[in-house]
Amino acid sequence: MPDRPLAPADPPADVSAQGTAATKDLSSVPDDQPVRPSRRVTSAMEDLPLGAGDSGPLVTQLQGALIKNGYSVGLAGADGTLNDDTLSSLAAFQDNAALPVQPSCDQQCWTALGLSRPE
Numbered sequence: 749m750p751d752r753p754l755a756p757a758d759p760p761a762d763v764s765a766q767g768t769a770a771t772k773d774l775s776s777v778p779d780d781q782p783v784r785p786s787r788r789v790t791s792a793m794e795d796l797p798l799g800a801g802d803s804g805p806l807v808t809q810l811q812g813a814l815i816k817n818g819y820s821v822g823l824a825g826a827d828g829t830l831n832d833d834t835l836s837s838l839a840a841f842q843d844n845a846a847l848p849v850q851p852s853c854d855q856q857c858w859t860a861l862g863l864s865r866p867e
Contacts, residue, residue, distance in 0.1 A: 793865065797854040802830045810834070810853055813861040814841060 790798055790806040798806060811826035814837045822833030835851050842849045845860045853861075 793855075796858060797852040798830055799852040800830055800832075800835060803828050807834070809863060810838070810858070810861070813863050814838065817841060817861065 788795065788799075788802045788804075790802050790804040792806075795802075795804075795806055798810060805828070807830045808826050808828040810830070811821045811828070811834055814821055814834070815826060819837035819841055820833070821837050822831065824831075824833075838853060838857070839849050839851070841847075841861070842857060845857075847857055847860060
């Protein structure tokens with residue numbers, strides 16, 4: 749191997765010039781980017797649509813309905829957290845039910861799962 753110095757790595761980009769994620773317009777994020785979790789606690793129909801990171805009784809009902817319809821929501825089961833396993837099952841259900849495949853559960857999807865009102 750020749751005795752020559754290695755070229756230095758490129759310095760990190762100046763984040764201050766580009767802005768922060770908090771100020772970035774999310775409508776320009778490509779579809780292959782992960783969905784940012786919301787961390788909402790949901791308990792009423794007014795909380796629909798349910799999205800990534802949501803938790804609470806409505807998510808538990810959603811997970812229970814997915815399980816009842818033959819979809820696995822992961823090893824934790826109906827734990828009340830809308831995580832990646834639940835989102836994958838939700839997408840499979842939406843596709844099989846000819847619904848728009850999206851990382852959320854809206855009223856149309858909720859009804860297609862056989863759910864009506866929060867229990």
